[in-house]
Amino acid sequence: MIFLRNPNIFLCESSRELMPEQTFTRAAEVIPSEDSVTIRGWIYRIRKMKDKIFVVLRDASGIIQCIGQEDNLNPEAWKMLNEAAIENYIIVEGNPVEDNRAVNNVEVKLTDFKLMHKGEIFPIAKDKSKEFMLDNTHLFVRSFQSTNVWKVKASVLRASREWFFENDFYETTPPILTGSACEGGSTLFSLKYFDSTAYLSQSIQLYLEALIYSLEKVYAITPSFRAEKMRTKRHVNEFWHIEGEEAFVDFEGNMKIQEDMVAYIVQYVLEHNEKEFRELKRDTSVLESIKAPFKKVSYKEAIDTLNENGFDLQWDDDMKTEEERALSNIIGEPFFVRDYPSKHKPFYVKLHEDDPKWCYSADLMAPEGFGELITGGQREDVLDTLVRRIQEEGWEIEDYSWYVDLRKYGSVPHSGFGLGAERLTWWLCGLDTIQETLPFPRTRNRVYP
RNA sequence: GCCGUUGUAGCUCAGUCCGGUGGAGCAAUCGGCUGUUAACCGAUCGGUCGUGGGUUCAAAUCCUACCAGCGGCGCCA
Structure with missing residues (x-):
């Protein structure tokens, strides 16, 4: 040719x-x-x-x-x-x-x-259960229920790339095979890697952090894998992760990036996927009113709000699904929960300088009870603090030596975030389960077809 | 891992409590048919009732063990 x-x-x-x-x-x-x-x-x-x-x-x-x-x-x-x-x-x-x-x-x-x-008789007919559809996913992907979702998801991916491109981010291609964990060891898929063991990536965040020292603003859209044995409407074991990382951007600037991008994506799908939403019977009135900036609620304020609505929580209790859902319904628009108690967040999150029991981490929540779309925050850029935090969590410094190295040579303040493509599509389409946003969802009991 | 729940025709389900020769709709096959909207009407085809064991004159139904699925929670994007 x-x-x-x-x-x-x-x-x-x-x-x-x-x-x-x-x-x-x-x-x-x-x-x-x-x-x-x-x-x-x-x-x-x-x-x-x-x-x-x-x-x-x-x-x-x-x-x-x-x-x-x-x-x-x-x-x-x-x-x-x-x-x-x-x-x-x-x-x-x-x-x-x-x-x-x-x-x-x-x-x-x-x-x-x-x-x-002509072929054979098509096995999918009028009456269908969710299990039957999952057994026949390779054929069910032809249905309008599916294709409408794939079209919205394609828009989500396209709009996020457009936004990054327009805002001077470089798309990068970090590895999915990795020799060490990102968040800890408990939820990794491991595999034989010649004579040693490798893992499937849970997040490429740490690699993105290495790339900001040359490209400053980077992103990647990659699959992430979590070996959690959970069976919920909002988890799959393989999902597409839209991750950004920015040099010289602080906690506040990071939230601005996220809200601008999410607002852009929402606007994009409203413009391009009206037919799909109509066929999915999605009431888009909530989406139409979405504009940046988003509401920001501190973790402490979130706990107070919940307690005013019948919960009984302490300031450093970990919010459970039920509480997050309640908060999402009370607020009724996309919002950040910011400044989490440090004890619930991993070692790389930067602590408040004046009170280290709080940290610079924020979750972006979708309304209508859908819950978390993004976790993001400012990263710890001080070498000594980072080393201490790794030790406090009981990890071996040797396992993170390359990551610790990043703070030795021209360390800069920086922030980043991870957006779940399926979480966002799930909410935008107003679907019952996140599994419906993937053509071949990988769950605890299903890797075939 | 914990709690709950289900397993009956290719698919979706009723029948199980209270034991007595297994039903319906859809699909398929055959026939009919007025412009149908997952068309409609008639007929036909289709099942070791998840598996093993037990109780009983008799088990889809009661007891027991096992297997598999599903839902929720723990988690998090």
């Missing part, structure tokens, strides 16, 4: 190789017209009558109703139409006409019908 300078010419040439002399109209783009259209896709629904058959064709863009009548089709096409079944691959040709009895008020009167692949 010749690579031509003009990318459009290149695309033309390559698609001609795939499907010569043929242009197809996308299902959602069919409009009433004098001209005949050719569409390819899969059968979404088919309804057979004596002398006419309604076939609803699905492609990546959406659906279009077609009507095949015995009088208008050659015998071979009529025969194939009668044999056709759900999810068969078809190519149809016909005249698009306005008709308010059809979806989108357009219908294609077929002049030709080709059954390209």
Whole structure:
């Protein structure tokens, strides 16, 4: 294949190789017209009558109703139409006409019908349980319930990249295979790495921290793995992590970056995914009112608010799911919980200079009871303090020697955060479980298909 | 790991409390059919009731052991 300078010419040439002399109209783009259209896709629904058959064709863009009548089709096409079944691959040709009895008020009167692949009976029918769908994920990914979510998620990833690009962040590619833990040892997946042991990354944060010394503002979008044996609506064992790290940015500046980015993503999906939200029956009124800056509540204020609403918590109690959900519903808009008690946060979080029982860590919470989207904060940049914190947690300094090294050569104040792509998509789409935001969710009991 | 719960047709479920020849809808097959919207109507096909053991004249149903799934919590993005 010749690579031509003009990318459009290149695309033309390559698609001609795939499907010569043929242009197809996308299902959602069919409009009433004098001209005949050719569409390819899969059968979404088919309804057979004596002398006419309604076939609803699905492609990546959406659906279009077609009507095949015995009088208008050659015998071979009529025969194939009668044999056709759900999810068969078809190519149809016909005249698009306005008709308010059809979806989108357009219908294609077929002049030709080709059954390209009949195949076997599609196993997914009307009645379906969540377990059955998970067993058949490879087929369920064709459903609109799924594809609408994949489209929103694609927007989330695209919008976050756009935001980073517009704000002078470099995209980087840190390793997913690693020789040491990030947050501790308890939830790592380990694997044989030649003659030693390696782990799947839980977060590439520590590597991003190394990269700020040259690129200053960096981000990466990578899978993260947590070997936790939990079964909840908001956890999966493999998820996509959108992580940013910024030199010369303090705790406040870090929160500003997060709220600007999340507000941008929300705005982007509202503009680009209106159809998907409508089909997912997502009421977007909460999303429409979201603007940066977000409300900020200190951990202490959060505890007080909860206690005023019937809880009985101490200032340094760890907030549980029930409490976080309650707080999210009380506040009703995205908000940060800031300045956590240090004892609940890992060694790399910077402590308050005047009172080390608090630290510069903040969680961004989604409203409507969805809870945490982001954890972020300022990192400890003083060598001695970092070493002491690692020792206090009982880790071996040797395991973190490269990370400790970063504070020896031109250490600078810096901050960062980790946003869960699935958490965000889950909330934006208003789904029941986070598992629905992944085509092949990895959970405690499921790595197949 | 803890607590709860479920296992009956390819799929979704009823039947279990109170033992007496296993049901429905969907799918599939065949037939019918008025422009259908997960079309509709009729018929047909389809099950060692999770597995082993026990009680009983008789077990999907009662007892027991085991297996598997699901939900919630611990955690966190």
